[in-house]
Amino acid sequence: MANKNMFLFWGSGSSPCWKPMIVLAEKGLWEGLPQKLVEFSKKEHKGEDVLKTNPRGQVPTFIDGDIRVNESGAICMYLENKYSKEDNRLIPSSLDASAQVYQRMFESDNLKSKVTEPLVYYRWMTPKDKQDEELIKTKTEDAKAELKVWNGYLEGQDYLCGDQFTMADVFVFPQLAFFKRSGASFADFPNLNKYVDKIQSRPSVEATWPPHWKDSKGPDILKDL
Amino acid sequence: MANKNMFLFWGSGSSPCWKPMIVLAEKGLWEGLPQKLVEFSKKEHKGEDVLKTNPRGQVPTFIDGDIRVNESGAICMYLENKYSKEDNRLIPSSLDASAQVYQRMFESDNLKSKVTEPLVYYRWMTPKDKQDEELIKTKTEDAKAELKVWNGYLEGQDYLCGDQFTMADVFVFPQLAFFKRSGASFADFPNLNKYVDKIQSRPSVEATWPPHWKDSKGPDILKDL
Known part of the structure; x- marks a missing residue:
């Protein structure tokens, strides 16, 4: 070892x-x-x-x-x-193929800035009586637009960059799983649901699954997604 | 070509x-x-x-x-x-040396989240009469703490990862130059000043210098840094 x-x-x-x-x-x-x-x-x-x-x-x-x-x-x-x-390998040795993997890796920051920060962190860190529900509605629409982009990337393929699990999936999957854990149904994003279902039974993902997720339910902060 | x-x-x-x-x-x-x-x-x-x-x-x-x-x-x-x-090469071929370069590249996101977003974007995007000066004071202290970290990294060396210009400098320098442009004096961060002075005369940086910076002064949003 x-x-x-x-x-x-x-x-x-x-x-x-x-x-x-x-x-x-x-x-x-x-x-x-x-x-x-x-x-x-x-x-x-x-x-x-x-x-x-x-x-x-x-x-x-x-x-x-x-x-x-x-x-x-x-x-x-x-x-x-x-x-x-x-x-x-999680980054293809073909330099041209690796370009798309790098693209999706860095692009995954948008999931944090469009979903996690404005919706999850905002709920966590703003006192309940100060939470601006109108703002949350706008941010929810922005978050849906972001998820739609990723749902589109998965059209007709099992992984983000084609038929192989890559570093792009490593960067994106944990965030999508966190959204599901936080109540997202992905009702409008069937490819995301199929993707999460598939990846969650991958051995590397199963072996590293967050222990406290196994025996507890998450909050339903993202139920509108 | x-x-x-x-x-x-x-x-x-x-x-x-x-x-x-x-x-x-x-x-x-x-x-x-x-x-x-x-x-x-x-x-x-x-x-x-x-x-x-x-x-x-x-x-x-x-x-x-x-x-x-x-x-x-x-x-x-x-x-x-x-x-x-x-x-x-901007990422060393030695895998061990490359670890530090990757570290500083990804760590540079902190400059955005601790300086650019809470101070510059906040000023830009919040109507003047709604800007919370107490909050800005707190965020300014956080920003200084962040700059202190980077000032420390440059102690006794010309570049972020030693004596060679690397991808770490590519990721960090444009942000520091933007802070200077936005009024930061770096009075408490002499290594940052020395660093910006040195890098700004590097041919690749001179050749790509933001054109509109050449003939105009920036706002002084960051004058307290």
Whole structure:
């Protein structure tokens, strides 16, 4: 096993954490990985052990021997470049094919800025009596427009960039699963539902499924999506 | 020249546009590049020609033969992988050294979320009589804490990842230059000042300097930084 010099701090249900976890599993590095599941509710991400590796006090935080990487996307890229074999590449070796994968990876930030931040974080962080329901209606329409784009990308194909699971799926799936967990039905987005159903039974995804999602229901913040 | 099949739509002063422009210049692909400078004030980024390549109606939007890439970071990665030579790599070929470059590239999102969005965009998008000066004070302190981190990274070195200009600098410099343009003095961050001074005379940066910055002064929104 290549992973005994590694260590991962992660939090359950966090998309930024889940992404590198899926990559680790795809590379056969997840099983037996030295790790700590930090509890956000106990502020363990601000604990001394995390801060020593990542002064920002955030997870994921990843150690590989002398290497420290603390940004979700950076860990994914590092693992991809260092631990890929021919049969588990997540970024195609064809440079032209890789362009689309990079496109969807970076484009996935829109799911955060159009759905997670204006709807989920807004509900979490704004006192109930100060929540602007009119604003939420507008933001819900924007979020639907964003989901429609991704639903379109999946028309006629199983994965975001064709018939292979790629880094684009690693970046996007955890966010879509989080939306479902948060009450989204995707009633208007059949391709997204089919996609989430398919990917959630992928071994790397099953192995890294957020533990606290298994035995609890999420809030229904996104029930209008 | 390799660039006659290429086309770039870009906007002046936009960090997301400037990043791939610097990469193009570093690879010797900027001079003579077929391109269109779109004027945001005339909503040219929502013009038919842009929308045909990028349905989101955003720049940068890049064409290379049959390839279309519309996300700033994705264009940078595509160009790096496709057009690097030994002497103009922006991501080191050593996988361990590349880890830090990826780290700083992805970490640079914090400059947007801690400085640009809460201070610049907030001022731009909130009617003057609704701007919450107490909130701005708090956000200014957060922004300073973020700049302090980057100032620290530059202690004792010319570039973000050591003695070579890398993709980390491509991702970070345009944002710092934008902060200076927006009135930041960096009085408490001498390494940032030294860094901006040094990088701004780099040929790839000079060649791609935002045209409208040359003959006008920016607003002083960030004068407290």
